[in-house]
Amino acid sequence: MNRSKGGVPLFAFVVTAVFFYAPLLVLVCFSFNASRTMTWSGFSLRWYGELLFHSADLWHALGRSVIIALSSSVTATALGTLGAIGIYWYNFRFKRYISIASFLPLILPEIIMGVSLLILFAAVGLPLSLFTIFIAHVTFNLPFVVLIVSSRLDEFDYSVVEAAYDLGAREWDALVKVVLPISLPGIVAAFLIAVTLSLEDFVITFFVAGPGSTTLPLQIYSMIRFGVSPVINALSVMLLAASIALAFLGKGVYRYIFQR
């Protein structure tokens, strides 16, 4: 068994790891560079200072991103959870349509959703704003929520719900006291994923954002179009640190609640 461990697989893994980390390592090193260029000329925190105190646009963009992420994730989680419960446990007209239509966005390239929403908004005369971004983010998050919540429902026996009915629970009681508690870990996971995807999204947002509704990824995009800048190096490192911290925090919170 051990003979298959070394050789090609190990080599490929090492190459992959180096391929992944080398670029990030370069960013980390040069964010502390004293000069503007990519030639090392001494340690300095100058670019972090610039980032913290002279980049108001970036911070405004971050604020907008957080607002969009929270509002769209709450909405998508609510709609998606109910949808998943309905699709998973019940039969009704248009069930097939809804389950296919809420899966399809997952497999289409992002640009399709961006372009089609932009054209829709133009056709009905809705001006591009934070609101149109909100609509787009809810839409691309829905399939993920449905997927995650229904894989949670997969692990449960419908007989639990039937037992509740037999014991005299009304529909509302069954939903609030049985179904939702059962699916809570899935709901929380879906919400966390939705927040992440929303904070991350560039392509779809690019098409549906109007003047004055620049989100963080859009702001970063407009900065990196013009090549290397030490401020972006510093920003990258802070974002890297923040996302790793948030990911572990999210995982920790999730564990703390559900796996004690």
Next chain:
Amino acid sequence: MRKNVGALYAFPIGLWITLFFVVPISVIVLYSFMAKGLYGGVVFRFSLDAYRELFNAALLHTALTTFLLAAVSTLLTLVLALPAAYYIARSRFRNTLLLLIIIPFWTNFLIRIYAWIAILGNNGFLNALLLRSGITHGYAHFLYNRYAVVIVLMYTYLPYAILPLYSAIEKFDFSLLEAARDLGATRTQAVFRVLLPNIKAGITTAVLFTFIPAFGQYAVPQLVGGRDSFMLGTVIARELTVSRNWPLASAIAAALTVMTTLSVLAFMRLNRSAGELIRESVP
């Protein structure tokens, strides 16, 4: 009676996904058959102009480039992802290694692209290094060509390939490999005739996760590509915002939608369990 309750639960999502996904896609299809408005938008008159333009030589060439770039990066990604996933699945430290692969991808997607701009760009790390050591005089152009696009596409999608491959290989019964060897197969034969066919679902999913988003890429060719690496996504955006030919943009987007849907359906038919794996590896 409970039937109605199910419809009640699914009604909001059904309405939302209809309004903001099904309707917009239908509008695109509709617009692609309209005449072009003077300043963007469309004139409501039936016209096949957009489809005529869709089949002109320049656009077909772009489609071919897009296909090749996506295909090459998918292939290279697989070549690296398969053995790497195998190594992770067989390691004692699989959880740690898996985390190691996932961590860089918690960073913003644009920052990941930027990391390559900072390395390969004209005033980037590699050029600075080469100039200083006297190997080159003057900037070498590493960026803004098809090689840069392939590298960054690989960088973007490698984890999406590794995850489904990993979960497929983890389920594989390795004693089958030993049995193959005992029956006289060489190591290569064992891998190609026993391992690979058994993880077909994983490979299918990895291809799906890499090829389709790469095919519809917009940001990567825009940021690190050049004249030789125009992709369909870039053209859609250009027609929409610069040339203001909305019927053409709609026609390309509609064609992209149809191609993607068809290839996904084909893949699913090819391998039913791929659907299962997609479920497992998305979050």
